[in-house]
Amino acid sequence: MPPSHRLLLFLRYPQPGQTKTRLIPALGAVGAAQLQRQMAEYLLAKLDHPAWQLQIHFTGASLRDMQSWLGSGYAYKPQIEGNLGEKLWSGFQSTFAEENPALSSQNRVVAVGADCPDLSVRHIRQAFEHLDYDDVVLGPALDGGYYLIGLRQSCLPSKSFSSSPTSSALPPDSLSQKSLFTDISWSTSAVLRQTLESAKALDLSTAQLETLADIDRPSDLAIWHRLQTDAYQANPKHSSNSLSTDRVYFS
Structure with missing residues (x-):
């Protein structure tokens, strides 16, 4: 894949009490933060691939804190203030603004979070392949x-891509495309449906990958424990190199 393919990994610094808040009743603040740390490190190790340029879009800490945690070998960008949709839109804006507009037909950007541990390089490849034919994946x-x-x-x-991509001031002709991210009831079961409806209203073609599970609630923790068990059984001596085997227990 050409260097015009970029993967944005949206991460929150694992500060106890500030992350995975829906899991705090089950894991406690420290346990929820530990889970966030493990999942982020696991996905980063899996998705850092030469087929695309990886950028870490972070919140909840300083650049120095992020580099101390994950290393200085990554490209880091702070997330703007706002809801998830505003953060995503800003991420796409700022990334496309860095690309050569003469090559706009080749530029592709994919954004993911750290909530889906079954996400793999295969899914990212498929997403970029779909963007050869569709506007949104x-x-x-x-x-x-x-x-x-x-x-x-x-x-x-x-005109959506200015020299100040984090600014909330957008040109009129980009406001409709922003509805992919703003006219959405975030943290509800309607997010996917509303996004597809917005894309259809904008006459944008869409493609979908396979359905996977996020880890957001106590009932989802079995997914993470299954991955830990599978990694250990596959290679008991070296599983910690690819997946932390430190268990996160219910409090």
Whole structure:
């Protein structure tokens, strides 16, 4: 894949009490933060691949804190203030703004979080392949949301990409495309449906990957424990190199 393919990994620093809050009643604040740390490190190790350029879009800590945690060998960008949709839109804006507009037909950006441990390089490859033919690609989550969204630059107006991509001031002709991210009831089972409806209203073609599960609630923890068990059984001596085997227990 050409370097015009970028993967944005949205991460929150694992500060106890500030992350995985829906799991705090089951795991406690420290346990929920530990889970966030393990999942982020696991996905980063899996998805850091030479086929695309990886950027870490972070919140909840300083750049220095992030580099101390994950290393200085990654490209980091702070997330803007706002809800998830505003953060995603800003991420796409700022990334496309860095690309050569003359190559807009080739530029592809895919964004993911750290909530879906079954996400793999195969899914990212498939997403970029879909963007050769479709404007938007989505990875549906079992809870009605999505674990991945990708766009190709040619589906968005060129005036959307300014020298100040984090600004909330947008040109009029980009406001309709922003509805992919703003007219959404975030953290509900309607997210995927509403996103597909927005894309249809904008006359954007869409593709979907296979449905996977996010880890957001106590009932989802079995997914993470299954991955830990599988990794250990596959290679008891070296499983910790690819997946932390430190258990996160219920409090």
